[in-house]
Amino acid sequence: MAAPLVSFVVINYNYEDYLAEAIDSVLAQDYPNIECVVIDNASTDGSREVLARYEGVDARLSIRRFDRNLNQMGALLRILDDLRGRYLTIVDADDFIFPNYASQHVLAHEMAPRGLAFTSSCVVEVDGAGCVLTAGYDPFLSNVVQARLWDGEANAVEGVGATDRALLLEAIRLVDRDDPKWRWSPGTANMHDLSLVRATRPIGHAEAYVGATDNYFMWLNHAIAGSAQILTPLSAYRHHGRNRYGAMPSVAGLTIGTRSGVNRSAVRRRDITLALASRARAFQQLAPGRFWKLMDAPAAADGQPVELYFANPLVQKILIEHRAELLSLGAAEVERELAERMGRKAARRIARA
Amino acid sequence: MDRSSDSERARGGISSHQPEWGRVLHGRADQEIRIPEVAATAQVGLSLAGRSAAQLRPPIVSFVLVNWNYGRYIGATIDSILAQDYPHFECVILDNGSTDDSRVVIDRHVRGDRRFRVIHLPENLGQLGATLVALGEVKGGFVTFVDSDDLLFPDFASTHLQVHLSAPRSVAVTTSGVAEVDGAGVVLTSQYATIQLDRHGVAKGLRDASTVIRLSTISDEQFRTLHALTAVVPRWTKGWLWAPGTGNMIRRSVLEMVAFNDRNATYMRSADGHFLPLCHAFAGTALIDVPLSAYRIHGENYFVNRESLLGIPNGTPEYAAKSRRESYESVASILENARQNAWLLRESFWRVVDISTRVHSDDLKAYYGAPSGVEIFERHAATLREAVGDRAFIQNICARFGFRDARRIIAKGFGGRAPARLQLKIFRLCRNRKRMKALLH
Numbered sequence: 001m002a003a004p005l006v007s008f009v010v011i012n013y014n015y016e017d018y019l020a021e022a023i024d025s026v027l028a029q030d031y032p033n034i035e036c037v038v039i040d041n042a043s044t045d046g047s048r049e050v051l052a053r054y055e056g057v058d059a060r061l062s063i064r065r066f067d068r069n070l071n072q073m074g075a076l077l078r079i080l081d082d083l084r085g086r087y088l089t090i091v092d093a094d095d096f097i098f099p100n101y102a103s104q105h106v107l108a109h110e111m112a113p114r115g116l117a118f119t120s121s122c123v124v125e126v127d128g129a130g131c132v133l134t135a136g137y138d139p140f141l142s143n144v145v146q147a148r149l150w151d152g153e154a155n156a157v158e159g160v161g162a163t164d165r166a167l168l169l170e171a172i173r174l175v176d177r178d179d180p181k182w183r184w185s186p187g188t189a190n191m192h193d194l195s196l197v198r199a200t201r202p203i204g205h206a207e208a209y210v211g212a213t214d215n216y217f218m219w220l221n222h223a224i225a226g227s228a229q230i231l232t233p234l235s236a237y238r239h240h241g242r243n244r245y246g247a248m249p250s251v252a253g254l255t256i257g258t259r260s261g262v263n264r265s266a267v268r269r270r271d272i273t274l275a276l277a278s279r280a281r282a283f284q285q286l287a288p289g290r291f292w293k294l295m296d297a298p299a300a301a302d303g304q305p306v307e308l309y310f311a312n313p314l315v316q317k318i319l320i321e322h323r324a325e326l327l328s329l330g331a332a333e334v335e336r337e338l339a340e341r342m343g344r345k346a347a348r349r350i351a352r353a
Numbered sequence: 354m355d356r357s358s359d360s361e362r363a364r365g366g367i368s369s370h371q372p373e374w375g376r377v378l379h380g381r382a383d384q385e386i387r388i389p390e391v392a393a394t395a396q397v398g399l400s401l402a403g404r405s406a407a408q409l410r411p412p413i414v415s416f417v418l419v420n421w422n423y424g425r426y427i428g429a430t431i432d433s434i435l436a437q438d439y440p441h442f443e444c445v446i447l448d449n450g451s452t453d454d455s456r457v458v459i460d461r462h463v464r465g466d467r468r469f470r471v472i473h474l475p476e477n478l479g480q481l482g483a484t485l486v487a488l489g490e491v492k493g494g495f496v497t498f499v500d501s502d503d504l505l506f507p508d509f510a511s512t513h514l515q516v517h518l519s520a521p522r523s524v525a526v527t528t529s530g531v532a533e534v535d536g537a538g539v540v541l542t543s544q545y546a547t548i549q550l551d552r553h554g555v556a557k558g559l560r561d562a563s564t565v566i567r568l569s570t571i572s573d574e575q576f577r578t579l580h581a582l583t584a585v586v587p588r589w590t591k592g593w594l595w596a597p598g599t600g601n602m603i604r605r606s607v608l609e610m611v612a613f614n615d616r617n618a619t620y621m622r623s624a625d626g627h628f629l630p631l632c633h634a635f636a637g638t639a640l641i642d643v644p645l646s647a648y649r650i651h652g653e654n655y656f657v658n659r660e661s662l663l664g665i666p667n668g669t670p671e672y673a674a675k676s677r678r679e680s681y682e683s684v685a686s687i688l689e690n691a692r693q694n695a696w697l698l699r700e701s702f703w704r705v706v707d708i709s710t711r712v713h714s715d716d717l718k719a720y721y722g723a724p725s726g727v728e729i730f731e732r733h734a735a736t737l738r739e740a741v742g743d744r745a746f747i748q749n750i751c752a753r754f755g756f757r758d759a760r761r762i763i764a765k766g767f768g769g770r771a772p773a774r775l776q777l778k779i780f781r782l783c784r785n786r787k788r789m790k791a792l793l794h
Contacts, residue, residue, distance in 0.1 A: 025408065098401070098408060124566065130410040131441075132399070133494045133606070134523040135566045141522050167402050171564050231564040232402050236409065248606050249494075251636035252522040253588055254697045 003033040004110075006102050007085030007194060011075050012093035013041040018238065019050050019093045026091060027058055031102035036061045037079060041069040073216065074209040077201060088194040090213050094243075095188040097235040100164060105191035107168050108228050117177075117221035118192040120184035121234035125249045128240035135233060136185075138250035143183035145173035145229060167232065177226035178293065180300030184227065187214045189235050196221050199286055202271050204278070211268040220272050223297040224287045269298035273315055277322035280329050291329065292337045310342040319350050327351065397439055397511070398569035406566060412518075414510045415493035415605065416444040419483045419624070420501040424455040426649065427501040431462035431469075434499065438570045439510035444469045445487045450477040481620035481627055488608060489616055496605050498624050503599035504534070504647040511570040512579065513602035516639050519565035519576075520585055521556055525607040525636035526629060528595040530644035548596070548642040555584040555640070582642040586633070588701070589794075591708065594638055595629045599646045607632045610697065613686050622679045631683060634708040635698070676711075681725040683709045688733035691740035702741065703749050707794040717793050721753045727762065730754070734765035747775065751782035752792035759783055 008026045012019050026036045038054070038061065040047055051063055070078060076090060087109060091097065101121070108119040122141070125134040175183050184190060200220055202209065218227075239249055250256050257265075276283055276294055284291050299309030309315060319326060319338070326334050331351060338347035399406040416434055420427050427446075434444055446469065448455055456473065463469045470490065474483060484498060495517060499505065513527045520527075530548050550557065559565070559580045567576065586594055595601055611631040613620075620627075629638075687694055687709050695702045712720045720726055730737070730750070738746040746766055751759045760779050764771040771779070782789065 096408065098406065100404065122564065124409060126409065127494060131494060132409055132412045132518065132566060133604075135518040135560075136523065138522060163403075167563060170561070171402075231561070233564070233566065249604070250523065251604065251607060252524055252585075253636055253701070255699055259696050 003031065004086040004106060005084055006031065006034045006087045006089065006106060006191070007083040008034060008036045008089050008091055008102075009076060009079065009083070010036065010038045010091045010093055011041065011072050012039065012043060012047055013069055013071075014043045014045045014047065015093040016043070016046040016050050018096075018240075019047055020053075021096050022091055022093045023054060023061070025096035025098070025101075027061065028099050029097075029102045030099045031106065034060055034102060035083070035085060037083065038063045039075045039079065040065045041071070041075055042066050068208065070208045071210050073202070073211045073213050074205075074207055076213055077209065078207070080198060080201060083194060085194050088192045088197055089188065089190065090192075091188050094238045094240060095235060096238075097188065098233070101234040102191075103164055104168055104230055104232065104234055107165060108172055108230055109191065109193070111168070111172075112174065112228060115193060115196075115225055117196055117225040117227050118184075118190045118218065119228045119230055120190045120218075121230035122232060123185040123189045123235050123237045124233045126236045126238050127249075128238065130236075130238070133239065133249040134251070137189075137237065138252060138254075138256065139182050140185045140229065142252065143181055144231065145175055145183065147173075168230070171231040173229040173231065175222070175227045175229060177223055177290075180223070180297065182218075182301065183229060184214075184218060185235075186237065187212070188237065190214065190218065192217060192221065193225070196225060199282075200224070200275065202275050205271070211271065212265065215265045215268055216271060219269065219297045219301050220275070220294065223294045224290065266302055269301055270315060270318065272298040274318050274322075277319055277326055280322075280325050284329060295337075295341075306341050307343075310338075311346075316342070316346065316350065320353055323350060323353055397441060400567045400569065401565075402563050409566070411439075411441045411568075412495055412514055413493035414439065414442040414514065414602070415491035415496045416442055416499050417484060417487040417491065417496060418444060418446045418499045418501055419449055419480050419487065420446060420451060420455055420459070421449040421477060421480075422451045422453045422455060423501040424451065424453040424458045427455060428458045428462045429504060430499060430501050431459065433504040433506070435462075435466065436507050437505065437510045438507045439514065439568070442468060442510060443491060443493060445490050446471045447483040447487050448473045449480070449483045450474050478617075478619045479621035481622045481624045482618060484624035484628075485612060485616045485618075485620065488605075488612055491605065494605055495602050496608055497599070497602045498628075500598040500648075502649045504649070505599065506645050506647070508570065509645045510602075511568050512575075512641065512643065512645055515568050515571045515576070516559065516579060516583055516641055517602065517604070518568075519559040519562075520583070520639045521558075521560055522585065522637070523604075524585060524639045525632040526595065526601055526603050526638040527641055528601045528629075528638060529641040529646065531596045531598070531600045532644040532647045533650055534647040548640045550582070550584045550640055550642050552584070552586060552590065554587045554590065557584045559583055579641070579643070584640050586638045586640060588634055588637045589704065589708070590633075591711075593630075594633065594640065595625065596646070598625070598648055600648075601625070601629065603628065603632050604636070607636050610635060610690075610693070611686060613682075614689055620682070622675075622682075626676070626679065627683050627686075630711060631687070631705075631709055634705045677720075678725065680709070680711050681729055683711075684726075685729040685733065688729060688737060691733060691737045695740040703745075703792065704794040714793055718753065718755075722755060722758060727754070727758050730762045731765045734762050735768065738766035747779065748782060748789075749792055751779055752789040754783075756780055756783040 010022050010026065023038060038051065040051055054061060054063060064079060066075065087106060105119050105121065109116055122136045124132055127133055197217055202216060283294060287294060296306050299306040302309060335347050335351035338350055397411055399409050399411055418430065446459055448459065448471065459471055478486065495514065513529065516527045528548060562576050608628060611628065684706060687706050698705050707717060710717060710720050747763055750762050754762060760771065763775065763779060
């Protein structure tokens with residue numbers, strides 16, 4: 001089969017020191033069919049000068065300059081409908097990918113028994129100078145799925161050699177969509193099914209949506225279509241002291257991320273509930289019979305019992321606001337399912353308000 | 354180290370022949386330990402799944418060499434660092450107020466190599482004190498404290514790094530076997546301080562060779578050997594797991610988590626005694642059952658603390674008392690950063706506090722109830738309460754102290770006086786021995 005197009009979106013805000021390395025690493029892919037959109041989120045450092053050097057150098061590259069910082073998710077949403085790829089990787093401008101990133105990820109997608117939401121490869125954590133610190137992100141390493149879940153020959157993909165195919169067959173693990181644990185690397189290490197990202201995108205938020213794309217799409221889309229782990233490191237994650245989420249290499253057993261970063265992420269995950277409740281019929285159609293599993297995804301992410309998540313008044317407020325849309329799934333079903341998650345009284349209050 | 358004499362080679366077993374790794378690794382009672390002679394290389398390449406990973410820069414190893422009047426030996430130690438087959442290192446030498454010829458010897462052996470930096474401290478800050486100063490000077494991702502009378506084998510750094518980068522999970526510490534040599538560097542015995550792989554709960558082996566970063570200095574065969582001779586020990590394993598002195602490589606990010614806030618004080622104790630148990634409790638240890646360094650027995654060893662002024666023989670009551678006094682400093686270092694540590698360790702915070710005492714769980718209450726124990730908890734009570742929350746604070750203090758002490762510490766946590774409603778609660782909790790015992794580790 002022909003090599004499907006991969007869309008890389010490099011999103012930059014004031015990472016002039018690392019931006020060129022990120023772009024170069026995309027353009028150096030050994031995979032034949034990519035496009036690369038670089039977004040500058042109104043940087044105030046020397047990023048513009050860096051980008052000027054890339055003007056017109058490569059037909060696969062386009063540069064978009066925003067006049068204000070839309071943050072990572074906001075920037076992606078702005079250009080999401082302009083992308084032409086079948087797969088999508090959002091590259092943080094302080095990370096970089098290895099030359100076989102695209103070929104391995106595409107192959108993993110193409111050889112899977114059915115369409116996956118995304119594939120997640122192991123990362124190398126490096127310091128500000130690019131020196132290796134770890135050969136894997138701990139939540140990935142400590143949650144590797146043991147059994148290889150399919151054994152078939154990989155489909156041939158144009159431009160991907162037999163050696164790469166053989167390597168991948170050994171190094172890939174399928175994560176079942178009913179398995180709600182974070183078993184992935186962050187951000188850049190993930191290649192998404194672009195049509196699924198389009199279908200599940202958050203709608204109706206402020207244009208400058210503050211929030212990380214992985215914290216939204218990975219929980220939700222995995223619960224819809226499942227994912228895969230690629231055990232070989234295919235990208236680097238840089239700890240340079242200005243990271244938004246965490247600033248230390250991950251090691252066995254220690255909490256990852258700062259207190260404020262983790263709390264921020266937990267708050268933003270309620271946007272998954274908002275998307276589901278406000279577009280219940282669309283999600284029911286997208287993933288027939290799985291609506292309530294999707295509803296549990298943000299709760300599982302916190303590692304807390306679902307009851308605790310649904311007891312949160314802010315979560316209940318979302319459900320009440322979108323009650324009419326929810327009830328279109330059938331009043332009896334909604335009340336029953338909500339009762340399992342928040343008790344009968346609260347469920348009745350929402351379903352019969 | 355002089356390797357020119359054939360007679361010495363035969364006697365001692367240190368050979369300048371090509372490395373016979375397989376034999377070295379399995380060398381036990383009757384076999385000699387061979388140290389591979391490797392020409393120092395300018396660069397070590399990294400690869401991933403058989404492809405060059407030139408886009409990644411090799412990790413930097415920081416050697417920290419604290420010296421106090423070991424001018425006789427430190428030259429050979431420096432030479433053994435210069436002879437590493439892994440060139441991407443820096444070495445900070447802290448001369449801890451030496452009064453012998455150390456300064457001259459150091460300069461002669463460093464030979465202006467720019468990877469070395471020498472800092473002369475005007476007075477002896479103790480081994481741990483000097484180490485804390487050095488920690489502020491290094492930038493590598495991995496740190497090895499080298500005793501100035503020990504020797505590293507040329508593949509020390511390569512091997513430790515390869516294990517750090519391919520253990521099933523990223524750990525805090527790697528520790529390797531140590532060969533014993535005499536003052537002249539001749540192996541005394543082919544027995545070396547063994548690293549026990551067969552422990553309860555260890556995870557043996559490395560990740561699949563095709564999915565890890567490989568160093569060009571570790572061949573496929575050597576990787577397979579390492580795979581067979583490596584095991585990760587869970588964080589909760591108590592007791593001493595590590596090589597004496599040199600022989601460990603610790604992640605700097607974890608060292609920084611457990612270093613004292615006051616980096617310029619005098620700490621007359623060994624760096625290992627503080628750092629290794631705590632770093633292990635934070636993020637685990639990988640054991641490497643291969644001798645990668647040599648420990649000199651020269652009749653002047655200063656036992657564990659390596660400070661002649663305080664050289665109290667191991668095993669004496671004075672030694673035990675000194676160790677115990679020092680351990681309170683380690684516990685205090687966890688408490689003074691309780692806010693950070695409670696976040697990093699979450700539910701294992703109190704377990705790490707208990708492990709940092711290094712006493713058996715049956716002795717914990719006596720340990721905490723001693724005046725030093727009460728004092729450090731009183732001093733950090735407010736920080737502790739803020740870090741773990743009122744409920745966990747009260748319960749865990751009651752589990753570790755008798756009623757009177759618990760009341761005092763909790764009162765400190767509440768700014769001097771515990772609310773009246775808590776008095777009865779503290780009393781009841783302290784009396785509920787069964788429930789409180791379950792909170793001790």
